[in-house]
Each structure stands twice: as C-alpha cells, then as structure tokens.
Amino acid sequence: MLSEEQFRCSICLDIFNNPVSIPCGHNFCMGCIKRFWDTRHKSECPLCKEAFRKRPELRINIGLRDITEHFKRSIIGQPPYKPAPPKRSMLRQPSMSDVPCDVCQGTIVTAVKSCFICQESYCETHLTPHLRDTVLTKHRLTDPPTFITSHLCISHNKVLDMFCKTEQIPICMKCRVKDHRHHEIVPIEKESMLVRTKLKEADADFQHMVNTRMKKLEEVIASVESRKMNEEQALQTSIQVANMVSGIIEKNQASLIQEIQQKQEASEGIEKELIKELREEINELQRRRIELQHLENSGDPLHLLQSFPSLSSPLSTRAWSKVRVNSNSYIGTVRRAFSKLVDVCHTLEKKLSAEEMRKASQYAVDVTLDPVTASGWLCLSPDRKQVSLSLQQKKPSPPDDPRRFDSCVSVLGKESFTSGRHYWVVQVGV
Incomplete structure (x- = not known):
C-alpha cells in the first residue's frame, strides 16, 4: 500500500510537483532542486550529499509523475496535507545567537539541529528526513551554535570543507580564492583520513610506550x-x-x-x-x-x-x-x-x-668477554675469560666496527644486563 510519505519532496515537504530524479536516485520537485542548487556553490544531493562534477540536466520523471497524479486523484476529498506549523519560538525575530535553517526559502526560520555529514542546519520541519530516513538517521546531529563555531568559517560563514597543508588550517572556498590561492589545498576529508592514519600510528606508539612503562613500573x-x-x-x-x-x-x-x-x-x-x-x-x-x-x-x-x-x-x-x-x-x-x-x-x-659472599653467590653470572669490542692493545684468552695488555697494537678484525674501543683500552662483556642483581669476581694481577 502506497503512503503519502513516498510522494513527498524532502525539500518543500509537499507532494511532488513535476518530480525529477537526480543521478544518486533521490527524487525532488523540479523547482525545489533548482532553487536548492542555485543557492549552493556545488551540485549535490540534499539527502545523501553525493556531489556531481557538473550540474545534472533535469528531466521530469514521467513514470513517477503519472503515479503521483494517480495518487493525488485517489486522495481527493481528504484533508490536504499540511506540515506542522513551526513553533512560535522558531518564528520569532532571530537573535545574534540564532542559526537559520539552510533549506527554508523566504522566511528565516531558526534551526534546531545541524548535521555534521550534510554540513547544514535544519528547522523542525526540514529535520524530519533525518529522523525518518534509514540513511539519514545515522548522521550525527549537534546544536547549531556548536556546528557554526566549529564547522563554518568565521570570516565568510561558509563550510570549512578544505584544508590548507601549507598553513595547516581548515579553510572554506572563499578563503581558498582570496588568501590561499597558491597554497597546497586538499579536501578536508582526505586530510582527515591521513590524520586518522597518523592517529592510529600515534595510538600504537602510545600503547607501546604504555606497555614499556608498565613493564618498567x-x-x-x-x-x-x-x-x-x-x-x-x-x-x-x-x-x-x-x-x-x-x-x-x-x-x-x-x-x-x-x-x-x-x-x-x-x-x-x-x-x-x-x-x-x-x-x-x-x-x-x-x-x-x-x-x-x-x-x-x-x-x-x-x-x-x-x-x-x-x-x-x-x-x-x-x-x-x-x-x-x-x-x-x-x-x-x-x-x-x-x-x-x-x-x-x-x-x-x-x-x-663470608655471609655476604654466600648471599651474593646466588646472583653469580658467567661473564664472557666480547672480542668485537676489545681494543687493539688487548689480548683475550681462547675461552674469553681472561684479558691482558699487549706490547704491540694488533690490527682489529673487522677494522671499522663501531662497537670497538679505539681511544681507550677497554673491552665489554658479551652478556648485557638491564635489570636485576648480578655478581661476578674479577682477579687483577700484574
């Protein structure tokens, strides 16, 4: 059974008059969609926000028009549909803090909600699709003042839909033409995707640092x-x-x-x-x-x-x-x-x-000298447990190992310790 909602334009909220279908598949009155695009710098769908490279050529959807006319004749005699009148508070003289509805034509009506996805503010009447449509109900809504201060350019009152990589700030279309003409500009969605990638990397780094510090703790x-x-x-x-x-x-x-x-x-x-x-x-x-x-x-x-x-x-x-x-x-x-x-x-x-030695012996470790770090003036025993000073400097192998001591006569142990208690005895002789 057909319902009246299926034949209502989401812009004027009335039954279609000369309905047209745009490339994304949504339907509107021809006059409504023309006026809507006339007030925008780009052609996009008011519902799904799909943007078109060039303004689509509008043709009346004859099939939908015939079904609409048939539906109109079937409801003759019924009270005509009238959208709920806006509340008086919405028709009051707008104040400096009020945000107007972006869809209403003529009379300025105060918006009650703004959509982050659609980048528009709506009065109670034009907010209806966002409360009923299965796709639009997933859009995130906010209070208009919050939306205005965070998503609109304070200089031009336009949507901040671009990002200047040169100055690392969000800008609107007019900002790009006036102040950022020769800068590197990208869509804000593209930059946000890049930032999200960096955010995940930063989160992974933070998690690694947290794990490291937890272990150290x-x-x-x-x-x-x-x-x-x-x-x-x-x-x-x-x-x-x-x-x-x-x-x-x-x-x-x-x-x-x-x-x-x-x-x-x-x-x-x-x-x-x-x-x-x-x-x-x-x-x-x-x-x-x-x-x-x-x-x-x-x-x-x-x-x-x-x-x-x-x-x-x-x-x-x-x-x-x-x-x-x-x-x-x-x-x-x-x-x-x-x-x-x-x-x-x-x-x-x-x-x-003797008691201290007994307690320390439980932490005894077997230290082996590392020949890679040994200075050329040192000679290591075959078991790498003893080291002695040579009368003549020998040629190291490999010669340019950064771990080898050059300026001082030293050698490191093969084993390394970063924590815990360790004990070993060194016998020094002449």
Whole structure:
C-alpha cells in the first residue's frame, strides 16, 4: 500500500510537483532542486550529499509523475496535507545567537539541529528526513551554535570543507580564492583520513610506550619491594651485630675490671705488709736509740758493759735496699684487653664477609668477554675469560666496527644486563 510519505519532496515537504530524479536516485520537485542548487556553490544531493562534477540536466520523471497524479486523484476529498506549523519560538525575530535553517526559502526560520555529514542546519520541519530516513538517521546531529563555531568559517560563514597543508588550517572556498590561492589545498576529508592514519600510528606508539612503562613500573615496584626487604634484613643484622659487639665489649670490660681489681687487692696486701714491717722496725729502732741515750748518760760502768751488747745487736729484718714497690703494674693491661676486643671484631668481620659472599653467590653470572669490542692493545684468552695488555697494537678484525674501543683500552662483556642483581669476581694481577 502506497503512503503519502513516498510522494513527498524532502525539500518543500509537499507532494511532488513535476518530480525529477537526480543521478544518486533521490527524487525532488523540479523547482525545489533548482532553487536548492542555485543557492549552493556545488551540485549535490540534499539527502545523501553525493556531489556531481557538473550540474545534472533535469528531466521530469514521467513514470513517477503519472503515479503521483494517480495518487493525488485517489486522495481527493481528504484533508490536504499540511506540515506542522513551526513553533512560535522558531518564528520569532532571530537573535545574534540564532542559526537559520539552510533549506527554508523566504522566511528565516531558526534551526534546531545541524548535521555534521550534510554540513547544514535544519528547522523542525526540514529535520524530519533525518529522523525518518534509514540513511539519514545515522548522521550525527549537534546544536547549531556548536556546528557554526566549529564547522563554518568565521570570516565568510561558509563550510570549512578544505584544508590548507601549507598553513595547516581548515579553510572554506572563499578563503581558498582570496588568501590561499597558491597554497597546497586538499579536501578536508582526505586530510582527515591521513590524520586518522597518523592517529592510529600515534595510538600504537602510545600503547607501546604504555606497555614499556608498565613493564618498567613492575621492575621499579619489584626493586622497591626488594630494597625494603634488604633494608629490613640489614637492619636486623646490624642490630644483632651491635648487640653482639656490645656484649663482647661488656664482657671484656667486666674481665678488665676484675683483672685490675685482683691486681689492686694483691698489691694492697703486699703494701700493707711492708708498711707494717717498716713501722715495727722503726719503733724497735727508736726504742733502742732511747735506751742507748739513757745508757750513755748512766755513770755505772758495769751496767754499760752488760746492756750495750743487746742494744747494739742487728735486727732480723728484710734487705730493704732490694725491696721495690711496682707502681706501673697496670701498664699494658688496657691495651691487651683492647687487642682482644679487636681480634674478636676481626673474627666477626670475617664471618659477616663470608655471609655476604654466600648471599651474593646466588646472583653469580658467567661473564664472557666480547672480542668485537676489545681494543687493539688487548689480548683475550681462547675461552674469553681472561684479558691482558699487549706490547704491540694488533690490527682489529673487522677494522671499522663501531662497537670497538679505539681511544681507550677497554673491552665489554658479551652478556648485557638491564635489570636485576648480578655478581661476578674479577682477579687483577700484574
């Protein structure tokens, strides 16, 4: 069953009057499509926007005209179709921010939507095809002010449908004629396709950089965790070593104090005994001296002869001239105690070094020297594990390898490391 929509012109929205078919296959009133093309700088379909190199020659589609006339006669007596009148707001005096409909002829009607594909703005009436046609409904619509500011030339109010590669800016047809006459101009669609290709390449580059940085982020996070674990182990080890050294120092200190106290007690005992003996002998000598003085003053010869031998007999004492009191008995005691402490610390240091070597050995790698990088003054062993300085510079092979050291006597390892922990030992001899 035929519907009235099938015989309605999408420009005037009325039933076809002298319908014509243009090369893309769409149908319009002859007068409508002529007036539409008269207002455009190029001939294109108002619906699908297919552009034609030259303006098509219009001929009435007789078959469609006959069917249209038959349809008109079939609806005689029915109320004539009238498109919904525009809202009052659309017929108000246009303001500076209003965008007019590009299809309306005569009366200026404010557009409600603009089409990015068709590059035109439409009022509510002429927007209908974009809301019903299966092809036009896929076009992206936007608000007219947004469309005007982004897709129309601010100088000429024309569509920015070209791109100046010389100045890298979008331009309209008038811009091309006036200001860009001798510049390299391409259709904006062609340039956009090129930019889309570059966009995909940039996206791929960004994705590669993201992947690279994600991998590096994982390495950094792993390194941070490893560092924290190593710091914790080092902290615990340092505390243990400090406590051990502190214990050794306290033990040596106690031993040193005990040794000094024992020597002090022994010395004090000897000194007290000597002092006691000396005082007793002094007292005895003082007593004899007094008795001798009394005997000297005595007038009795017999008493003198009888008493003198006992008073003048020698005392049974030490050989005091040979007795020495050693006041330097503590010399070397502190030094010897400190030497013991140093020996203990050296032993502890050897144990710590052995433990560090044991832990480092798990990261041991086998490094092989790369002869390609070796300077001409160096000689490598057949297993490439040893290198020695030559007395004469040899001719390198190949001679011009950019990896070879020329200005300095050096050689690189065959293996390369970019991350992780690695350990190897180098023995240096003359």
